[in-house]
Amino acid sequence: MLLSRTAHDLYWLGRHLERAEGLARVAREQTNLMVDLPIDVESDWSTLLAITGTTDTYALRYDGVSEAEIMTFLLADIGNPTSLVRTVSAARENLRVSRQLVPRSAWETLNRLHLLVVDRTANCTTRSARQELMDRVVASCQQLCGILDGAMTRDHAWRICQLGRQLERADLTTRVLDVRAGGLMASGSTPAQPPADRSPYEDVQWLGVLRCLAAQHMFQRATTNGVDGPAVVNFLLDDPQCPRSVEHCIDQMERLLVELPTRPTLLGACQGLRSVLRHRRSGDVSARQLREHVDRVQLALASLHHVIDAGYFSVGNHPSRAAARST
């Protein structure tokens, strides 16, 4: 049995944990990339704002677009609802009201992560301190998910939390593709060009895209042709085995939904998402086509979120006698 109210918190626990890990990873890889790029290539930290969907919020709060300002905004600013510190706090609040359902060590790990993030994000002014902190945040999120995966009964509580994680993960993959891959395709060479003619920094950037989704190594294992834009895009959208691909996330969500209490609208929305994802001609490789496609996937993800919300979290607001008696 799982209370609708608690289910809501577990779902958001999954989302917030995945979001925190993703944010730390994206911030870390952006810094790595900046270290690799030559000093004459203009540093563009504002792609981080685009990925996190915070460009407008940021503009209201800051004047410049320096590394320090953007990082402060993304990691430490409590005025930014999606900052790392706010995301980890939100996860902790979600777990505070659902901790009776998870292993004790999960709560302790999240609590320690919260203390770390509150204590450290505001004053990590050097890149190395920040990278070290991001390493710890990523490791801590992974530890927490490991505890949930390794010790929690596969009941509705676990499934709902997983559902949140998978949805958030698919969302992050599409955001990174939208901003980074879309940008690269717009500025970069066409795939017809032989590799020798391409800028050496383009490969680095495609690798960065893979790395911030923890998918570089798996991509390299899956292909023998080296890094090239369309292959990376295909891999991150459609690979059935890479755990960060949108296809794989949909697969996982569908399995979870089959085992969760049946709601026809939910499976329908999940299948709808899959058909949107599949509706892409292999020749569609231009930046504009990619962005349009990713936009459609994001809309389908959002509508899946809404039916999950309506289907599970507001159950019983209108108690039906027939439903009540049958249980």
Added chain:
Amino acid sequence: MFRGYRSSTFDELFDDRGRPRPEARALVQHLEQLGIDDLATRQAAAHVGIEAAGISFTVYHEGLGIDRAWPFDIIPRVIARREWDRLEVGLVQRLVAINHFISDVYGSQRILDAGVVPREIIDRGFLPECRGAKPAHDVWAHICGSDLVRDRDGTVYVLEDNLRVPSGVSYMLENRTVTKRVFAELFADQSILPVDAYPDRLLRILSSLSPRPEPTIGVLTPGIFNSAYFEHSFLARQMGVELVEGADLVVDDDVAYLRTIEGLVRIDVLYRRVDDVFIDPTVFRPDSALGAPGLMGAWRAGNLAIANAPGTGVADDKLVYTYVPDMIRYYLGEEPIIPNVPTYRCIDTDDCRFVLDHLAELVIKPVSESGGYGIVVGPHASSTELADIADQIRSDPRGYVAQPTLALSTVPTLCDDHVSPRHVDLRPFTLLGADSYVTCGGLTRVARHEGSLVVNSSQGGGSKDTWIVDTEAQPAPPSSPTGGF
């Protein structure tokens, strides 16, 4: 470490000649070997552990709820098992008599007719809606958290019976977990009774309240903003039951349901941690969102068990408390094993005159508050405070009782770089259903400042682990087949 340690009253670890009591000997010896620096290091480690584990309570300050780490002092309080065995029997005796009283008051009212307890004093906390109800086992108060204190001469008294929603048991359990970690060696050399059976015993009692096999059980919490939310969550988790808020409940046709992702699921037992009058807004306070409409109907129809039962508050009144020894004699034909603190009833004209004449020596308590609110400690009060309380007593004599200021016993407590005596009380938890259970010890609460008698955590008090030590237990032979893997 203890050189120069001197208590002005009864000390729980040392006798009046400064020698460790037999049950505390091993502890004192160990502490002296450690030395003050090592002890301080372990205290700091314990605090870090408490923070990391998120063991907290919420205090309210200027409208803001602040989640504070649970205050814990590393030096345990020790009680000899022989003494504890007697107190345990006394606590059960008391709770049994109180239950007879509640059942009687909502039933035939024999004790009132007999004039043993005056009819006019059951006016507060009495809920007419509960008359004629028949809870399982005829038990109304299943969980009681009495406050025990020890006076200068070593006598243990019951200071209060907390029957509404007593809290603290989770901290008792967490204190032991922390102590086991920092003093692991000590548990090997002596017999300290374990405390962790409580959640299981509570679960059994809750489960026995429903006639249905494998009943669905929930802890009803007012929510995250309640100061004891940590405990509600802790108990739900330890018992493996649902943690429920009012909004999760819906009552249809006198049956209570939970709103779950599978739809409505019937609930059979609620361990409620909201006060009597918040249980059902259609019956009691219409402004309350802490309970749910219809819960009282489901309870009266016998479809939902509620612990403690609605109406229990009638016995959680400091004036009714003064009659508990009479209840024990009346219902059980026994003498009370643990005495009450002598108490003056301001409703009685002679007592009231005495109280008003001796305000500066007495502790004045409003009868229906809990958590230490509204208490005036005469010797520590200003003349304005005394004048105010005198006015309040004159206008509402029913609303006040007074007790002599007891010299609460002390326990050595780590204060920065030295050990100093601090006053303590003890809150054991007693369970009653088809059978009874008393926690091994309880939560020892400790005042923060030297000489202070205020131990409530909401007022800055701390806590200690409580050891019931069996000095007569023989150490197990090395190859003992029992215990462990």
